[in-house]
Amino acid sequence: MSKRSPSLFQRHRPSWSAPVELLSFGLYFLCAVLLVLSRIGHGVLEDARDQLVDLSAPLLELASVPAVEARRAVDRVRLHVSVHKNAVEEIDRLTKENEELKQWRWRTQLLERKVAHLRKLLHAAEEPALVYATGQVIADARGPFVRSALVNLGRNDGLRIGYAVINGDGLVGRTVEAGDSVARVLLLNDLNSRIPVQVGPRGARGLALGDNSAELQLGFVQEGAEVSAGDEVYTSGSDGVLPRGLRVGVVVGEPGAFKIRPFAELNSLDAVSVLFFDAPALKRTDPSVVAERRGGALSATPRLEPEEDRTALAPQDPLPPVAAMSPPVTGQAPAER
Amino acid sequence: MTRFLPALSVLIAVVATAVPWGLPADATFILPLLVVMMVFCWRAIPGTELHPAAAAVLGLLADLLSGGPLGFWALMCLAAATIGLKPGSFRERRDVWLQWLTWTAFISVLGLFGWLLASLYYLRWIDWWPILFGVVTSIVVFPVVLYGLLWVQSGRIGHSRRTIFRSAS
Numbered sequence: 001m002s003k004r005s006p007s008l009f010q011r012h013r014p015s016w017s018a019p020v021e022l023l024s025f026g027l028y029f030l031c032a033v034l035l036v037l038s039r040i041g042h043g044v045l046e047d048a049r050d051q052l053v054d055l056s057a058p059l060l061e062l063a064s065v066p067a068v069e070a071r072r073a074v075d076r077v078r079l080h081v082s083v084h085k086n087a088v089e090e091i092d093r094l095t096k097e098n099e100e101l102k103q104w105r106w107r108t109q110l111l112e113r114k115v116a117h118l119r120k121l122l123h124a125a126e127e128p129a130l131v132y133a134t135g136q137v138i139a140d141a142r143g144p145f146v147r148s149a150l151v152n153l154g155r156n157d158g159l160r161i162g163y164a165v166i167n168g169d170g171l172v173g174r175t176v177e178a179g180d181s182v183a184r185v186l187l188l189n190d191l192n193s194r195i196p197v198q199v200g201p202r203g204a205r206g207l208a209l210g211d212n213s214a215e216l217q218l219g220f221v222q223e224g225a226e227v228s229a230g231d232e233v234y235t236s237g238s239d240g241v242l243p244r245g246l247r248v249g250v251v252v253g254e255p256g257a258f259k260i261r262p263f264a265e266l267n268s269l270d271a272v273s274v275l276f277f278d279a280p281a282l283k284r285t286d287p288s289v290v291a292e293r294r295g296g297a298l299s300a301t302p303r304l305e306p307e308e309d310r311t312a313l314a315p316q317d318p319l320p321p322v323a324a325m326s327p328p329v330t331g332q333a334p335a336e337r
Numbered sequence: 338m339t340r341f342l343p344a345l346s347v348l349i350a351v352v353a354t355a356v357p358w359g360l361p362a363d364a365t366f367i368l369p370l371l372v373v374m375m376v377f378c379w380r381a382i383p384g385t386e387l388h389p390a391a392a393a394v395l396g397l398l399a400d401l402l403s404g405g406p407l408g409f410w411a412l413m414c415l416a417a418a419t420i421g422l423k424p425g426s427f428r429e430r431r432d433v434w435l436q437w438l439t440w441t442a443f444i445s446v447l448g449l450f451g452w453l454l455a456s457l458y459y460l461r462w463i464d465w466w467p468i469l470f471g472v473v474t475s476i477v478v479f480p481v482v483l484y485g486l487l488w489v490q491s492g493r494i495g496h497s498r499r500t501i502f503r504s505a506s
Binding site for chain 2: 148
């Protein structure tokens with residue numbers, strides 16, 4: 001009986017390196033294909049991503065707890081150090097600030113009464129109230145491509161794509177993806193962010209353009225518009241998606257190269273509020289027809305009936321400071337128009 | 338469990354990458370590069386197993402969580418898994434300096450490639466400073482991560498060193 005020679009056996013032994021190399025080549029090719037599909041915004045890929053992000057939300061929420069607590073602890077330590085260092089000066093500063101805020105409150109109440117009286121005289125139509133929900137940032141996108149954040153609010157909370165997201169300081173961004181329990185917020189400084197704004201007391205129109213840096217570019221300003229450093233920037237609402245009058249930032253830099261420094265600290269977001277501003281243009285950003293066809297995570301129809309349920313949960317008081325809220329909170333506030 | 342240790346540790350790093358640490362804007366590139374570095378190190382450490390497919394899947398997860406284009410970090414992790422074996426593992430008595438040098442060269446090219454790819458993706462030159470900052474930081478912290486992973490693998494650095502730098506004679 002003939003026996004197979006060892007050398008022959010070795011020659012015909014399957015090599016394990018070849019399949020691995022082939023697999024690696026296949027994986028490189030797959031990555032390239034995925035990049036191209038991402039670039040063209042393939043619907044199936046986007047839906048799959050939304051589903052997976054939705055699934056990973058509980059894990060991210062759990063994982064973000066130590067990071068958020070660590071950040072708060074560092075903030076507390078900083079505060080304690082600064083207070084102990086300059087206790088008397090800090091008390092004086094806070095007392096002065098409190099006095100100023102009391103005066104501002106009094107002036108605001110006076111102006112509110114005045115506005116209400118004038119509106120009554122003009123028989124002005126009542127403006128719709130802005131409903132909002134507050135949630136927590138559970139994930140932070142890092143990389144050369146995006147500046148975004150995941151918040152623990154989704155379609156189950158009545159959220160849709162295109163809603164404005166704010167914190168106690170000002171506008172943070174807008175929702176661009178929405179799952180059942182989680183939504184992605186495109187931050188103001190993302191490359192893809194374009195926010196129509198009004199600048200200064202004369203309300204010069206322009207665009208706040210994100211470029212992945214800490215500050216935004218101020219572009220497409222009207223010719224001859226009076227803009228100077230220190231001017232405050234607000235949303236103009238001319239896109240028909242974001243409400244008008246949301247604080248964005250302040251103009252910095254030199255004439256010809258003006259930039260906008262956002263009021264909101266976009267690198268360390270904690271609690272944020274989503275404004276349920278159902279503008280007609282939202283039909284384009286989050287069309288229910290497409291969503292019904294897709295179903296699942298991209299269902300555009302909120303589970304809650306927007307008017308009834310949100311109003312039922314609305315508190316009697318006006319919008320409290322966002323930082324004071326514990327997520328998720330649902331409430332109602334007068335529109336900033 | 339030991340077999341899955343590399344993949345598990347990289348998975349934890351991927352999740353940690355997505356967590357909101359509140360880092361400044363310039364430091365945005367550091368955490369994802371840490372994931373790539375871990376893939377590179379695990380491939381170089383003897384007695385451990387991190388398949389290129391697993392590295393690609395973990396990179397894809399990083400893409401999903403970051404909200405960026407799918408395939409970018411998968412590509413980076415896959416490249417790290419490929420290059421991680423190239424200079425020869427520690428088993429072959431190669432010094433840590435060689436690994437460090439390889440990482441320096443690799444990450445410099447990868448950083449440049451990532452910047453070009455990101456610029457191509459958006460059809461505009463994107464800000465290069467965060468990428469450069471991330472690359473330089475990753476080069477500086479490379480030995481820390483390498484020895485940290487060795488410690489994770491064996492629990493004792495001394496033992497690992499003896500195993501790794503054992504003479505071939």
